[in-house]
Amino acid sequence: MGLVILGGMVVTPGGVVAGGLRVDGGVLREIGPDVTAAPGDQVVDAGGCHVLPGGVDPHCHVMADPAAASQAAAMGGTTTILSFSSPEHGEGPSSALRRARDVVAGGASAVDVGLHAACYGPDELLEDEVAELVALGADALKVFLAYPELGIMASGLGLYRAMRFAARAGLRVQVHCEDGELIEALVEEAAAAGRRSLRTFAEVRPAVAEELAVARALAFAALTGADCYLPHLSTGGALEAVRALRAAAGATAGGGDAGGGRAAPTGGRVTAEACIHHVVLDEGAYGTPAGEDWLVAPPLRSASDVAAVGAALADGTVDTVGSDHSQDPTAVDLRISSSAGSCYGIAGIGARLPVLLTWGAGAGVPIERLVQLLSSGPADAFGYPSKGRLEPGSDGDVVVWDASERSVLDPVTGPDGSERSRSAGWSPYAGWELAGRVRFVCARGVPLVVEGAWVGPGDGGQLIEPSRST
Numbered sequence: 001m002g003l004v005i006l007g008g009m010v011v012t013p014g015g016v017v018a019g020g021l022r023v024d025g026g027v028l029r030e031i032g033p034d035v036t037a038a039p040g041d042q043v044v045d046a047g048g049c050h051v052l053p054g055g056v057d058p059h060c061h062v063m064a065d066p067a068a069a070s071q072a073a074a075m076g077g078t079t080t081i082l083s084f085s086s087p088e089h090g091e092g093p094s095s096a097l098r099r100a101r102d103v104v105a106g107g108a109s110a111v112d113v114g115l116h117a118a119c120y121g122p123d124e125l126l127e128d129e130v131a132e133l134v135a136l137g138a139d140a141l142k143v144f145l146a147y148p149e150l151g152i153m154a155s156g157l158g159l160y161r162a163m164r165f166a167a168r169a170g171l172r173v174q175v176h177c178e179d180g181e182l183i184e185a186l187v188e189e190a191a192a193a194g195r196r197s198l199r200t201f202a203e204v205r206p207a208v209a210e211e212l213a214v215a216r217a218l219a220f221a222a223l224t225g226a227d228c229y230l231p232h233l234s235t236g237g238a239l240e241a242v243r244a245l246r247a248a249a250g251a252t253a254g255g256g257d258a259g260g261g262r263a264a265p266t267g268g269r270v271t272a273e274a275c276i277h278h279v280v281l282d283e284g285a286y287g288t289p290a291g292e293d294w295l296v297a298p299p300l301r302s303a304s305d306v307a308a309v310g311a312a313l314a315d316g317t318v319d320t321v322g323s324d325h326s327q328d329p330t331a332v333d334l335r336i337s338s339s340a341g342s343c344y345g346i347a348g349i350g351a352r353l354p355v356l357l358t359w360g361a362g363a364g365v366p367i368e369r370l371v372q373l374l375s376s377g378p379a380d381a382f383g384y385p386s387k388g389r390l391e392p393g394s395d396g397d398v399v400v401w402d403a404s405e406r407s408v409l410d411p412v413t414g415p416d417g418s419e420r421s422r423s424a425g426w427s428p429y430a431g432w433e434l435a436g437r438v439r440f441v442c443a444r445g446v447p448l449v450v451e452g453a454w455v456g457p458g459d460g461g462q463l464i465e466p467s468r469s470t
């Protein structure tokens with residue numbers, strides 16, 4: 001007895017195949033026009049719909065409440081979430097990773113979870129601890145070039161060591177690219193001038209702060225040989241730096257790459273991520289009543305940067321699209337805060353897939369490319385070969401997307417969860433019109449969403465670890 005999806009347009013790595021697929025024992029066994037149901041099979045009619053691999057969100061912070069976030073993710077067609085650990089003040093990355101592993105392994109998530117090891121004290125990082133992160137199944141080490149005010153910013157020495165240690169251990173490094181010292185100078189200046197609007201938050205984190213940090217991260221990666229993953233790139237200049245580096249390495253641009261990043265001149269790989277909010281919104285949002293909902297770092301950018309991000313999604317410069325779903329918003333620096341309690345940190349773990357499919361339909365980007373950005377690109381980037389693609393042997397994570405039916409993203413019943421609050425599930429995309437609807441979602445062959453309604457168990461998600469073979 002298996003799960004059989006019939007009559008759809010199945011988006012596979014080789015293109016769109018008319019027909020169906022079969023999942024047995026949690027694994028995708030068969031795809032194509034010849035798939036038929038056997039007695040006892042559970043049958044899903046996907047007539048007229050696209051059948052997609054479950055989404056893989058490469059960027060979220062959900063350890064405060066993985067249950068709520070994972071259900072919101074699945075409602076929006078995302079069946080694998082790659083979350084950062086959340087170190088406590090003064091806690092090292094391996095201790096935080098252990099705690100996160102225990103939470104996930106205890107059945108806290110509805111979908112599978114892989115873990116990125118956040119490092120909040122990069123200048124004290126030891127090589128032994130990096131090796132320990134690998135042994136604990138981390139798929140990346142994350143360091144920050146911003147946030148001196150939070151005490152987590154890496155110095156040049158810290159960045160160099162982290163990358164060197166990670167390169168030796170075979171662990172990829174994620175670098176939050178904003179120049180924290182420049183931002184601090186701009187905060188001081190804005191505070192002295194009494195500027196404290198929502199726009200001030202964006203003005204003290206300008207595009208050049210991101211571009212300086214990207215240049216630094218890429219230079220350090222080239223020197224150390226580290227594989228470098230650049231989260232939430234949001235400016236034309238940052239994306240151009242990635243393009244130029246790949247051109248120098250002789251790599252071809254284009255959407256066909258399945259390697260999760262392209263080789264840098266030194267042999268380390270560089271992978272570029274964009275986040276969904278930087279694809280669909282510009283800084284004009286900070287002038288609207290809902291502007292507070294869109295406070296995020298890096299901030300929303302100019303219209304020309306948004307256009308550059310869209311072009312980089314289409315042309316293959318960007319490898320993955322994340323949500324940066326955050327459950328622990330950070331208080332805006334009080335020196336420039338427009339109101340008491342103003343926070344940054346965005347939601348969107350459930351909105352990511354339907355909003356990007358909607359954007360892509362409008363922009364004329366082929367669905368195969370969108371699936372790379374949403375599913376196979378993130379899986380490849382972090383070493384999860386059984387995730388993010390529909391082919392025999394893959395995990396049975398499947399989404400049925402009906403592009404013939406428009407829908408509205410609803411904060412109460414829709415992909416992002418239960419209530420409008422700063423907690424997990426709240427969505428600033430509430431009310432957005434979608435060019436389709438998530439009809440059905442299963443994870444490892446277990447139905448989670450049927451006709452848009454939650455039917456699944458909330459605790460079936462497994463802790464996954466990256467393959468070290470690639």
Ligand SMILES: [Zn+2]
Nearest residue numbers: 059060061324
């Ligand atoms: Zn983040």
